[in-house]
Amino acid sequence: MPIDIDIAHVARLARLGLSDAELSHYQAQLAVILDHAARVQEIDTEDVKPTAHPLSMVNAFRRDEVRPSLDRTEVLEQAPEHEDGYFRVPPHLETQ
Amino acid sequence: MSWEPVIGIEVHVELKTNSKMFCGCRADFGAAPNTNICPVCLALPGALPVPNEQAIEWIVRIGLALNCTIAPESIFHRKNYFYADLPKNYQISQYDQPVCTTGHLDVDLDGETTRVAINRVHQEEDTGKSIHVGGGGRIHSAEATLLDFNRAGVPLVEIVSEPDIHSPAQARAYAQQLRSLVESLGVSDAKLEEGSMRFDANVSIRPTGDEELGAKVEVKNMNSFRSLERALAYEIDRQTEVRESGRRIPQETRHWDEAAGITQSMRSKEGSSDYRYFAEPDLVPIVISEERREEIRATLPELPHERIARYVESGLDPHAASVLVSGEMGLGALFEEAVQNGADPKQVANWLTGETTAYLRKRETTIERTALTAAHLVQMTGMLTEGRLSSSAAKDVLAGVLEGEGSPEDVAAARDLIQMSDTGAIESAVDSVLASNPDALEKLRGGDMKPFGFLVGQVMRATGGKADPKVVNEILRDRAAR
Ligand SMILES: [Zn+2]
Numbered sequence: 001m002p003i004d005i006d007i008a009h010v011a012r013l014a015r016l017g018l019s020d021a022e023l024s025h026y027q028a029q030l031a032v033i034l035d036h037a038a039r040v041q042e043i044d045t046e047d048v049k050p051t052a053h054p055l056s057m058v059n060a061f062r063r064d065e066v067r068p069s070l071d072r073t074e075v076l077e078q079a080p081e082h083e084d085g086y087f088r089v090p091p092h093l094e095t096q
Numbered sequence: 097m098s099w100e101p102v103i104g105i106e107v108h109v110e111l112k113t114n115s116k117m118f119c120g121c122r123a124d125f126g127a128a129p130n131t132n133i134c135p136v137c138l139a140l141p142g143a144l145p146v147p148n149e150q151a152i153e154w155i156v157r158i159g160l161a162l163n164c165t166i167a168p169e170s171i172f173h174r175k176n177y178f179y180a181d182l183p184k185n186y187q188i189s190q191y192d193q194p195v196c197t198t199g200h201l202d203v204d205l206d207g208e209t210t211r212v213a214i215n216r217v218h219q220e221e222d223t224g225k226s227i228h229v230g231g232g233g234r235i236h237s238a239e240a241t242l243l244d245f246n247r248a249g250v251p252l253v254e255i256v257s258e259p260d261i262h263s264p265a266q267a268r269a270y271a272q273q274l275r276s277l278v279e280s281l282g283v284s285d286a287k288l289e290e291g292s293m294r295f296d297a298n299v300s301i302r303p304t305g306d307e308e309l310g311a312k313v314e315v316k317n318m319n320s321f322r323s324l325e326r327a328l329a330y331e332i333d334r335q336t337e338v339r340e341s342g343r344r345i346p347q348e349t350r351h352w353d354e355a356a357g358i359t360q361s362m363r364s365k366e367g368s369s370d371y372r373y374f375a376e377p378d379l380v381p382i383v384i385s386e387e388r389r390e391e392i393r394a395t396l397p398e399l400p401h402e403r404i405a406r407y408v409e410s411g412l413d414p415h416a417a418s419v420l421v422s423g424e425m426g427l428g429a430l431f432e433e434a435v436q437n438g439a440d441p442k443q444v445a446n447w448l449t450g451e452t453t454a455y456l457r458k459r460e461t462t463i464e465r466t467a468l469t470a471a472h473l474v475q476m477t478g479m480l481t482e483g484r485l486s487s488s489a490a491k492d493v494l495a496g497v498l499e500g501e502g503s504p505e506d507v508a509a510a511r512d513l514i515q516m517s518d519t520g521a522i523e524s525a526v527d528s529v530l531a532s533n534p535d536a537l538e539k540l541r542g543g544d545m546k547p548f549g550f551l552v553g554q555v556m557r558a559t560g561g562k563a564d565p566k567v568v569n570e571i572l573r574d575r576a577a578r
Contacts, residue, residue: 013370015178052171052193052375058383064113064150067120072130075138083229085129086242089180091228 005030099301099339101332102309103267104215104259107274108252109158109284110222110292111151116249117221118145118188123251125290129244137249139183144378147172151251152195152382154283155219156392158253159196161277161399162214166389170195172219172376180241181224183248191373194218195382201257201277202401204418205269212270213258224248253284259298259309264328268321269422271295276400276422287425288320289462297328300345301335310335314349315359327352331359403428412445419449424456426463433470434477443477451494467500476504483564489513516562519571522555525563526571529554540576548572 007027011018018026072085081088116123119136135143159166173191196217202209225247230239255274261267275293279286286293295318300310315331318324330352335345350359398406400421407417420428427448434444456463476493479485485493485508496507508514516522529551530537536547555568 009370013176013372053377053380055380058169058381060146060380061149061152062120062146064115064148065120066115066122067134069121069132069134070138072128072133075130075133081240083240083242085131086227086244087130089241089243091230091239091241 005034097340098304099332099336100304100306101262101264101328102259102300102302103261103263103328104298104312105257105261105267105270106296106298107255107257107271108294109255109278109286111154111251111253112284112292113148113150113154113251115148117148117151117219117251118249119143121246121249125285125292127246129242130246132246133248137183138245139185145188147379147382148251151219152384153392154251154281155195155217155253156384156389157281157283157396158255158278159199159217160389160393161281161396162196162199162201162217162255164196164199164214164217166384167193167195167197168385169193169381169383171381172379173373174376175220176372179223180243181226181245181248183224183245187220187223188376188379189220189254189373190218195384201270201274203266203270203273204404204422205266207414210260210266212260215256215258217253217255220252220254222247222250222252259300264325264332267297267328268325271324272321273400273422275425276428279425280397280400280403282397294319295324297324299328299331299335301332301339310339311345311347313345313347313359315352316349316362317352317354319354323352323354326357327359330357334359407441407445410441412441416445416449419453420445423449424453424463427452430463430468430470430473434473437470437474439470439474439477440481443480444473447473447476447490447494451491452498455495455498466498468494468498472497472504479504479508483566484508484515485513486515486564489515512560512562514562515564516559519567522559522563522567523571525555525558526551526568526575529558530575537575540572541578548576 005027007023007030010030011023011026076082076085076087079087111123113123115121116132116137119134121132121134121137123132136145156166170190170193172188174186175189175191176186178185194216197215199214199217200211201214202211224243224245227242227244228240229242257270261270275286275288278284278293284292288294297315297318298312299315300312302308302310313331313335315327318327331350338345349362351362352359404414404417404421407420408414412420420431431441431444431448435441452463452468456466476485476490476497479493480487480490485504489508492511492513493504493507496502496511497504501507501510533547533551533554536551539547540551551572552565552568555563555572556565
């Protein structure tokens with residue numbers, strides 16, 4: 001059963017600017033992947049406990065202790081632009 | 097037709113842990129930009145998050161104080177969205193298995209208690225801060241955005257209420273009482289002005305009596321309890337007007353504009369609710385055993401409703417007790433300290449919930465920003481009890497102390513407000529007034545008390561208003577009886 005994908009929506013969510021040719025190319029590829037996932041979903045999992053994680057461990061915590069942070073000058077030098085100790089990026093209008 | 101507002105509130109509380117949620121960077125407020133950053137909170141490739149166990153203990157504490165069920169097992173999810181202050185392009189949050197579910201907070205308002213159900217309390221991380229520069233600071237014409245990631249990754253707890261709130265005043269009471277609860281737990285500074293406590297509200301209206309909920313509007317950007325109340329009142333009026341004109345309310349997010357006193361529609365973002373949550377593969381489940389849960393429950397301090405009950409038992413009226421516990425922040429601590437140092441509870445409560453609270457509201461300030469200390473309260477109430485200060489003079493003295501003019505003794509001396517309670521001095525003032533008003537004295541002695549008030553007034557005038565009226569009364573009565 002072919003799976004219907006709104007590929008333009010998926011691209012928008014991933015902030016990818018794709019051409020029409022690319023959209024249909026990826027649509028076909030993604031459909032194959034989703035078909036595969038659909039086959040996995042057919043497996044009878046009636047007696048399998050749901051899990052969010054393959055590891056059997058739980059509660060991997062750290063103590064609330066401060067560790068040294070990075071040197072700001074060194075970090076900011078890696079950024080395309082910085083100003084007065086801040087990272088400087090193009091203006092963004094969208095709000096969360 | 098009458099309309100019923102239906103309000104649900106989401107509160108974000110920053111925990112005051114030493115380090116961030118998933119890394120060892122400092123989590124404090126006000127550091128120089130980008131000085132508390134590391135590969136984890138900057139999302140450098142390969143960095144792995146490790147949860148702060150203190151934050152987990154504290155969210156359980158919050159959940160227990162809100163009568164929530166603590167999940168035996170909960171997990172983190174990734175909430176995916178793009179925004180420059182979110183370095184990973186996802187926020188580690190919780191989705192369908194939060195740490196705490198289904199609780200409640202009993203909210204007192206004007207002597208009535210209503211129960212607001214809590215849907216969930218979940219753990220997540222804060223984002224960085226952005227500053228829009230150029231174009232006069234307006235976001236829509238900004239030339240660039242400056243980013244500070246010190247706050248990125250600070251532990252954040254989100255408390256989501258059910259839509260059980262039906263008026264702006266009740267919403268404010270809920271938010272204030274939640275704040276004092278969180279503050280009493282010692283897990284957050286819960287300071288609105290520093291953003292360590294923030295709230296959003298979901299508002300809709302429906303014809304009174306209807307069960308079905310109307311389209312819900314999310315209102316953001318309310319930075320004080322007062323603005324929460326104002327924004328909700330505005331939004332309810334706006335929705336009522338729209339509905340009464342026969343139009344419908346679109347589901348949207350609106351921004352409260354404090355200066356203009358209105359809410360404004362925010363540009364809607366396509367697919368904004370498509371967060372594509374999925375289980376965070378870098379983090380293993382959190383398991384809280386019954387034993388651990390009870391161990392944490394045993395660490396709960398006295399909660400606000402218990403404290404109110406204790407104050408009422410010690411003789412305060414319920415309103416004063418609730419103002420001290422949930423009103424302007426910091427009043428309760430001052431009250432406790434002053435009483436511990438020997439001040440009379442009722443007197444201190446009156447000065448704090450009356451004059452002091454009025455002063456804070458008028459100046460739109462907080463108790464920490466004034467010079468008032470517990471020692472000042474002990475001294476001032478002592479002066480009142482000794483009769484060295486009249487209660488009207490005490491108002492002036494308190495105003496001076498709040499303004500930072502010094503201790504009550506200093507202010508009273510500087511403003512010449514010390515009441516004369518030296519009996520000898522008042523006696524001679526009374527006697528000289530009587531000597532110049534022999535007729536009045538005759539009347540008093542004859543049992544006609546009409547001139548009494550006049551004589552008290554004369555004595556007060558002769559002493560520059562500083563004689564203790566009680567003492568003046570006593571001496572006059574004594575002279576009349578002779
Ligand atoms: Zn970090």
